[in-house]
Amino acid sequence: MMFEYEEDEDPMEQQKEELTHHSTDHSGSPQENPFRFSYDTGKRAASMFVTPSSEDLIAYGTKHLLDSPTAVQRSLVLNATTSLNIDCDLSSDEDLSPTTQRKICFCASQNPVETQEQGLRQAKSTLTVSFPYHQHQITEDYTISAEIIGIGESGKVMACYKKNTGEKFALKVLRDSQKARREVELHWLTNAHENVVSILDIYENTFDNVKCLLMVVEFLEGGDLLSQFESQGSIPYTEKKVGEIIRQIGNAVMYLHDMNIAHRDIKLENILCSGTGDNCVYKLGDYGFAKRPERNVLMESPCCTPFYAPPEVLGRERYDKSCDMWSLGVAMYILLCGYPPFYSMKGVALSPGMRSRIANGYYAFPHEEWDCVSKDTKDDIRCLLRTNPSDRLTIHELMATPLVTGEPIVPGRLVTTAIAIPGAEEPECEGGIFEGFIPEEEEEIPEITDTVGEILPVPKSVRFLRDGVKAPRLHSIQEEVGRAMEIMRMGHDQVYVKNPTSSCNNLFARRRAIHLSIPRVHC
Ligand SMILES: Nc1ncnc2c1ncn2[C@@H]1O[C@H](COP(=O)(O)OP(=O)(O)OP(=O)(O)O)[C@@H](O)[C@H]1O
Numbered sequence: 001m002m003f004e005y006e007e008d009e010d011p012m013e014q015q016k017e018e019l020t021h022h023s024t025d026h027s028g029s030p031q032e033n034p035f036r037f038s039y040d041t042g043k044r045a046a047s048m049f050v051t052p053s054s055e056d057l058i059a060y061g062t063k064h065l066l067d068s069p070t071a072v073q074r075s076l077v078l079n080a081t082t083s084l085n086i087d088c089d090l091s092s093d094e095d096l097s098p099t100t101q102r103k104i105c106f107c108a109s110q111n112p113v114e115t116q117e118q119g120l121r122q123a124k125s126t127l128t129v130s131f132p133y134h135q136h137q138i139t140e141d142y143t144i145s146a147e148i149i150g151i152g153e154s155g156k157v158m159a160c161y162k163k164n165t166g167e168k169f170a171l172k173v174l175r176d177s178q179k180a181r182r183e184v185e186l187h188w189l190t191n192a193h194e195n196v197v198s199i200l201d202i203y204e205n206t207f208d209n210v211k212c213l214l215m216v217v218e219f220l221e222g223g224d225l226l227s228q229f230e231s232q233g234s235i236p237y238t239e240k241k242v243g244e245i246i247r248q249i250g251n252a253v254m255y256l257h258d259m260n261i262a263h264r265d266i267k268l269e270n271i272l273c274s275g276t277g278d279n280c281v282y283k284l285g286d287y288g289f290a291k292r293p294e295r296n297v298l299m300e301s302p303c304c305t306p307f308y309a310p311p312e313v314l315g316r317e318r319y320d321k322s323c324d325m326w327s328l329g330v331a332m333y334i335l336l337c338g339y340p341p342f343y344s345m346k347g348v349a350l351s352p353g354m355r356s357r358i359a360n361g362y363y364a365f366p367h368e369e370w371d372c373v374s375k376d377t378k379d380d381i382r383c384l385l386r387t388n389p390s391d392r393l394t395i396h397e398l399m400a401t402p403l404v405t406g407e408p409i410v411p412g413r414l415v416t417t418a419i420a421i422p423g424a425e426e427p428e429c430e431g432g433i434f435e436g437f438i439p440e441e442e443e444e445i446p447e448i449t450d451t452v453g454e455i456l457p458v459p460k461s462v463r464f465l466r467d468g469v470k471a472p473r474l475h476s477i478q479e480e481v482g483r484a485m486e487i488m489r490m491g492h493d494q495v496y497v498k499n500p501t502s503s504c505n506n507l508f509a510r511r512r513a514i515h516l517s518i519p520r521v522h523c
Pocket residue numbers: 149150151152153154155156157170172197217218219220221223224269270272285286288
């Protein structure tokens with residue numbers, strides 16, 4: 001869907017009129033001070049890049065939300081500064097959910113005058129959405145601290161402090177690129193949701209001749225969910241707690257999916273926590289791989305972290321938002337037992353065996369951790385980890401499950417032995433219930449030296465599902481995953497292709513010896 005205008009209307013004029021009318025200026029003209037404004041919706045505080053008072057803004061948004069979403073949506077187009085296509089069809093208002101409309105109203109309100117000309121230039125061609133940003137130095141507004149809040153693939157996340165309030169925020173610096181712009185744009189587009197990390201300010205600054213985008217986001221004191229989970233010893237969470245996390249993050253995912261945006265990198269590290277207590281608010285962050293497909297075009301680029309990557313991504317087939325559902329299933333699985341459903345026995349991020357198990361949907365629910373989990377919840381995970389994307393639960397279906405709605409669920413057998421085990425028909429093995437098929441060609445299972453706990457009396461084919469990946473290894477696995485991410489995320493910028501004549505890799509060497517007439521390299 002593309003933005004469309006009716007030929008006889010001039011949206012520029014209309015928006016100018018609306019901005020003039022609604023911008024009751026308290027601190028200067030919009031040109032002088034277009035970015036200084038904070039509002040509090042009651043849910044969150046965020047700088048909205050506008051000058052009107054919060055009442056004006058909300059009234060403005062509400063008015064247009066209720067009376068004339070089209071007018072506001074048209075004005076949103078005037079923010080356009082890049083060629084990214086955001087496929088909202090403004091010719092049909094009913095396509096937009098109320099939340100979507102509300103967000104778009106806010107976007108429209110924040111429109112800095114400086115972008116209007118650019119918007120006009122694009123108005124009757126391909127109409128796109130972008131984000132407003134400052135071009136002055138971030139250090140005019142924030143003090144950048146040396147404190148590192150987190151480290152990710154794209155660099156460090158630093159602490160920064162707003163100069164006039166002393167408030168702490170998180171600063172993510174991205175080297176300017178098409179990918180970075182897409183990350184910021186899609187995050188910006190969804191940032192009004194209460195379970196999405198709020199963006200406060202965006203800057204385009206140049207350091208040592210390198211143009212960067214700097215994103216100031218709210219600081220979540222509880223850190224990321226993986227660290228929080230590990231800091232309490234990776235002890236499995238209760239279904240109630242997991243249900244609450246999935247309810248909140250699922251709400252954010254539903255918001256994204258309703259806007260036809262897939263996050264594509266849902267994992268515990270990208271779920272941020274407002275605190276550590278019972279009232280923790282969970283928020284989705286890191287849109288580094290988020291994508292909005294063109295209409296009816298499924299996303300094709302492989303991304304995601306291997307542990308969370310669905311088969312169709314690994315298989316480089318087409319996929320869509322259902323990859324987020326797979327990743328939610330993986331996240332649920334980890335939180336409920338303390339280890340991931342798929343992993344490499346060799347301690348690498350993605351082995352052929354792990355790939356094969358993912359492709360076949362082959363994982364287990366070992367008795368020790370899973371017997372106390374209800375069959376309903378295990379069924380939810382099964383429905384999320386289906387190898388065929390079209391068979392997977394949608395986000396709307398997940399949000400209606402008892403786990404998420406909080407309806408009573410029949411507990412697993414360790415909680416009460418009086419209840420019949422509905423999973424009696426489930427395929428069982430000595431080590432637990434397993435799913436999928438046993439791959440015909442398994443990877444060699446090496447001697448496991450770092451196994452925590454006893455070796456279970458299970459067939460070799462199933463053993464890898466349990467051994468060696470107990471809680472203490474989770475973090476090191478995640479680190480390995482991090483190192484492998486550049487390869488996994490080849491859908492975007494670059495693909496690293498090893499030199500077949502000089503590469504040293506045992507698997508490659510074996511295959512080369514068997515299949516290829518490439519001279520052998522001694523590693
Ligand atoms: N707003 C925030 N509040 C608190 N901690 C944060 C915040 N943003 C990021 N972090 C921490 O920094 C880490 C890395 O952040 P982020 O995921 O945004 O970076 P990245 O480079 O995109 O990472 P990835 O490796 O997932 O691509 C997070 O896992 C989290 O621990």
